[in-house]
Amino acid sequence: MKQREPPKIPFSMEMEVDKISNLPGHIIDKILSYLSLRDAVRTSILSTKWRYKWITLPHLVFDNQCALLSSQDQIAIKNKLVNIVDHVLLLHTGPIQKFKLSHRDLQGVSDIDRWILYLSRGTAKEFILEIWKGHRYKLPASLFSCQKLFHLELFNCLLKPPPTFNGFVGLKSLDLQHITMEQDVFEHLISSCPLLERLTLMNFDGFSLLNIHAPNLQFFDIGGVFDDVDFENTYRLSIVSIGLYGNVGYDENIPFGSPGNLIKFFSHLPSIQRLEIQSYFLKYLAVGKIPGRLPNPCIELNFLSVRINFYDIEETSAALCLLRSSPNLQELEILARPEEQPIVYEALDLQGEDPYSCPFNQLYNIKIASISGVKCELDFIKFLLASSPMLEKMTVKPSSNDRGWELMKELLRFRRASVQAEVIYVDP
Amino acid sequence: MSSKKMITLKSSDGRIFEVEEAVAQESQTIKHMIEDGYGNSVIPLPNVTGRILYKIIEFCTKHVAVEEDIKQKSVEPTVVVEDVKQKSVEPTVVEDVKQKSVELPVDDDAWDAEPSDIDEWDAQFIDVDESTMFELIVASNYLNIKRLMDLSAQAIADMMKDKTVEEIRKIFNIQNDFTPEEEMKIRNENSWAYE
Numbered sequence: 001m002k003q004r005e006p007p008k009i010p011f012s013m014e015m016e017v018d019k020i021s022n023l024p025g026h027i028i029d030k031i032l033s034y035l036s037l038r039d040a041v042r043t044s045i046l047s048t049k050w051r052y053k054w055i056t057l058p059h060l061v062f063d064n065q066c067a068l069l070s071s072q073d074q075i076a077i078k079n080k081l082v083n084i085v086d087h088v089l090l091l092h093t094g095p096i097q098k099f100k101l102s103h104r105d106l107q108g109v110s111d112i113d114r115w116i117l118y119l120s121r122g123t124a125k126e127f128i129l130e131i132w133k134g135h136r137y138k139l140p141a142s143l144f145s146c147q148k149l150f151h152l153e154l155f156n157c158l159l160k161p162p163p164t165f166n167g168f169v170g171l172k173s174l175d176l177q178h179i180t181m182e183q184d185v186f187e188h189l190i191s192s193c194p195l196l197e198r199l200t201l202m203n204f205d206g207f208s209l210l211n212i213h214a215p216n217l218q219f220f221d222i223g224g225v226f227d228d229v230d231f232e233n234t235y236r237l238s239i240v241s242i243g244l245y246g247n248v249g250y251d252e253n254i255p256f257g258s259p260g261n262l263i264k265f266f267s268h269l270p271s272i273q274r275l276e277i278q279s280y281f282l283k284y285l286a287v288g289k290i291p292g293r294l295p296n297p298c299i300e301l302n303f304l305s306v307r308i309n310f311y312d313i314e315e316t317s318a319a320l321c322l323l324r325s326s327p328n329l330q331e332l333e334i335l336a337r338p339e340e341q342p343i344v345y346e347a348l349d350l351q352g353e354d355p356y357s358c359p360f361n362q363l364y365n366i367k368i369a370s371i372s373g374v375k376c377e378l379d380f381i382k383f384l385l386a387s388s389p390m391l392e393k394m395t396v397k398p399s400s401n402d403r404g405w406e407l408m409k410e411l412l413r414f415r416r417a418s419v420q421a422e423v424i425y426v427d428p
Numbered sequence: 429m430s431s432k433k434m435i436t437l438k439s440s441d442g443r444i445f446e447v448e449e450a451v452a453q454e455s456q457t458i459k460h461m462i463e464d465g466y467g468n469s470v471i472p473l474p475n476v477t478g479r480i481l482y483k484i485i486e487f488c489t490k491h492v493a494v495e496e497d498i499k500q501k502s503v504e505p506t507v508v509v510e511d512v513k514q515k516s517v518e519p520t521v522v523e524d525v526k527q528k529s530v531e532l533p534v535d536d537d538a539w540d541a542e543p544s545d546i547d548e549w550d551a552q553f554i555d556v557d558e559s560t561m562f563e564l565i566v567a568s569n570y571l572n573i574k575r576l577m578d579l580s581a582q583a584i585a586d587m588m589k590d591k592t593v594e595e596i597r598k599i600f601n602i603q604n605d606f607t608p609e610e611e612m613k614i615r616n617e618n619s620w621a622y623e
Contacts, residue, residue, distance in 0.1 A: 018600060
C-alpha cells in the first residue's frame with residue numbers, strides 16, 4: 001500500500017479529539033500488526049494509555065528492521081538480537097499466532113532453542129525461521145510439538161524430529177528451503193500432515209525420492225536435485241512448478257513395458273491447472289516411453305510453461321505429447337534451455353504434424369523466450385502458429401540479437417491459423 | 429433471471445438502504461442476523477451512521493462484483509505462485525551456506541505480476557480523511573467485514589510508519605501525559621526501538 005501522508009488541510013475542530021487511543025484493544029492490535037515490531041514497540045511512549053498496547057500483538061516478526069546494527073562484531077550483534085527477542089517475549093502477553101525470526105546477521109545460535117520451547121507451550125499457528133548465515137540449524141524437538149501450526153517455513157535448517165513425532169495435524173502450508181533431512185523423515189512428514197495444501201521445497205539434501213502422499217495438496221513448488229517424483233493420492237493438486245536443477249544421467253535400463261516418466265507423472269494429476277516444467281525436468285519426463293498422447297488428457301490444464309532443449313528429440317516429443325493432451329490450454333510459455341548445439345542431432349519432423357488434428361482451441365497467449373533462432377525452434381513456432389486458431393498474441397524473445405533478422409524474417413512468413421494473432425518480437 | 433433477495437438496513441440516523449443479500453452478507457454480523465431469521469424485516473444498525481453505511485455498502489458492492497467476475501472467468505485460483513517465486517530465487521546467502529546444486533536461473537519473467545485493479549480501487553476508496561477512516565474501522569469491526577477492517581487498519585498504520593513519536597502524537601492528537609523522567613525510563617527499557 002502506498003504510504004499515506006498526513007493531511008495537508010489545516011486541522012479542523014473535529015481533529016483535535018484523540019480518536020485513536022480509545023479504540024478497542026483488538027482494533028489497535030490489528031493496526032499495530034501492520035507496523036514493524038520496532039514501530040509497534042515505539043508506540044509505548046506515545047502516552048500512558050499506549051504504554052502496553054503493543055504487548056498483545058499476535059504477530060511477532062524479528063527481522064532486519066528490528067535492529068539497525070552498524071557494528072561488524074558478530075558477538076555484539078548476536079548479543080543485541082538475543083536481548084531484543086528475550087525482552088520482547090518477556091513483556092509480551094496473550095497468544096502468539098505468528099512468530100518470524102529472520103535477521104540477516106543471526107546465525108543458528110542455541111538461544112533459538114529456548115524461544116522455540118517458549119512457543120511450543122503456546123498455540124502458535126505460523127512459524128517462520130530463516131537462518132541467513134552459517135551452518136544448517138538443527139531444530140529442537142520442541143518445534144515438533146507445536147501442534148497448532150498451520151504454516152511452517154524454514155530456511156537453512158536441519159530437520160530431525162524425535163521418534164514420538166506424529167505429524168502436524170493442522171498443517172496446511174509447508175515451505176522448506178535449503179534444508180536437510182533424511183528420506184524417511186521427509187516421507188513421514190508429508191504423509192503425516194493430512195491437511196497439507198501447499199508445499200514448497202527448494203534446494204534440499206538428504207533425500208532424493210519425492211514420494212508425495214498428500215490427499216489435500218493443491219500447490220506444489222519444487223526446485224532441487226532429485227531422482228524421482230512419485231505422486232500418490234494427489235487428486236486435488238492443481239498448481240505445480242517443478243525444477244530439476246541437475247543434468248543427471250538416467251539409467252536407460254528401464255523395464256520393458258513399464259510406463260515412462262511422462263505417463264507416470266500425469267497419472268496422478270487429474271486436476272492440474274497450472275504447470276511449470278523448469279530446468280532439466282522435461283528431460284526427466286522424457287525418460288521411458290513417450291506416447292503420442294497421454295492416456296488421460298489434462299482437461300483442466302490452462303497454463304503451461306516448459307523449459308526445453310530443442311536439440312533433444314525426446315524432450316520435444318514429450319513436450320508435443322503434453323501439448324496434444326491439453327485441449328483447454330489458454331497460455332503457453334516455452335523457454336529454450338541454452339545448450340551447446342550438438343554436431344549431429346535428430347530433429348522432430350513437425351512438417352507431418354497435421355495442425356487440424358489437434359488445434360489449440362483455447363490457446364490465446366504464447367510466449368517464447370531464450371531461443372537462438374535455429375531450425376528446430378522455428379519449426380516448433382511454425383507448428384504452434386498453424387495450430388492455434390484463437391491466438392491473440394505470440395511474443396518471441398531470443399537470447400541474443402545475433403540471428404535477429406533471420407528470426408524475424410521467418411516469423412513474418414509463417415502461416416497463422418488465427419487472423420487476430422499479433423506476433424511480437426522482443427529485443428533480448 | 430430470478431430477482432435477487434434484497435435486505436433492508438437502517439442506519440443510526442434513520443436512513444434506509446436496500447442492498448442485495450450477497451452484498452449484505454459481506455458483513456458477518458448481518459449474515460448471522462439473516463441466518464437467525466431477521467432478513468425479512470428492517471435490520472437496524474444503531475452503531476453506524478448513514479454516511480458511513482453508504483461507503484461500506486459501496487465497498488461491499490464492489491467486492492462482491494469482483495468476486496462474481498472472477499468466478500465467471502474462472503481466472504487462475506486465488507493461490508498466486510509469484511509470491512512464492514520471490515523467495516525461491518536464490519537469496520543472497522553468505523558464502524558459508526553451501527550451495528549444493530547448480531541451478532539455472534529461474535525465469536522471473538515467467539509469470540507476470542500485474543498490480544490488480546481491485547487493489548487500486550481499494551487504495552482510492554480508503555483515501556479519505558482521518559475522521560472517516562476511524563469511523564470506517566470501527567464500523568467494519570462492528571459489522572465484521574474483514575477485508576474492510578484490514579484495509580482501514582493498514583491505512584492507519586501507514587500514517588504511523590517511520591514517523592517520530594512526536595509526529596505521531598501530532599497526527600492523532602495524542603496527549604503526552606508522561607513526566608520527562610517516565611519517558612526517559614521507557615526509552616531506556618526499549619532502547620533498541622528508539623535508535
